[in-house]
Amino acid sequence: MKIFIIVLSIITFLGCNSQDEDGERAIPYYRASHILFSVYNSENKDLLNPGNSNYLSGIGVFYLSDNEEVKRQPDSFRFKKYENNYRIDIELNKSQNQERPVTYVRWNSNSTDTIEINHSSKNYLSNYDTIWFNGKVLWKISDNIDENGFYDETTPYFNLIK
Numbered sequence: 001m002k003i004f005i006i007v008l009s010i011i012t013f014l015g016c017n018s019q020d021e022d023g024e025r026a027i028p029y030y031r032a033s034h035i036l037f038s039v040y041n042s043e044n045k046d047l048l049n050p051g052n053s054n055y056l057s058g059i060g061v062f063y064l065s066d067n068e069e070v071k072r073q074p075d076s077f078r079f080k081k082y083e084n085n086y087r088i089d090i091e092l093n094k095s096q097n098q099e100r101p102v103t104y105v106r107w108n109s110n111s112t113d114t115i116e117i118n119h120s121s122k123n124y125l126s127n128y129d130t131i132w133f134n135g136k137v138l139w140k141i142s143d144n145i146d147e148n149g150f151y152d153e154t155t156p157y158f159n160l161i162k
Helices: 002-015
Strands: 034-040 060-065 068-071 077-081 086-091 102-108 111-122 125-133 136-140 157-161
Touching: none
Parallel strands: 034 157
Antiparallel strands: 034 086, 060 068, 060 102, 077 086, 102 111, 111 125, 125 136
8 A cells, every 4th residue: 555655646746847738837926916015205204104194094996897997895905004114905906807907096186006917817816927017017926936936925015105
């Protein structure tokens, strides 16, 4: 019985590879659907801290769907208190109907940012490998892969100045 298990394990191990069906090396995709931001003003005041006078209240998250903005429920973003600051955790639009799903973050009546992701579905998972912020590449999975092919699975995090 032990020999059977050892042989089965070896066959299973040898049958695994890191290539797609077309023979190319499989590139990992980021599987989460969130992004984290800290938001500061030019004087380095935390604009997500409710104790600050310039606190951003009334933040809204919208998704682009059929060329219309659709407001998301308040649970599509949440505030998190960290050691030295507050962060906003935003759930990104991962619509299967768009090649680059769009999320709008309306910080106040004068400021809205656009977040897009390069979307793909692979092995029945919804994934992204690139994030654009206001039309410029902000994050790429390929920049976060180490020499062994592993990548940082933490939620992408950025500081914004408003």
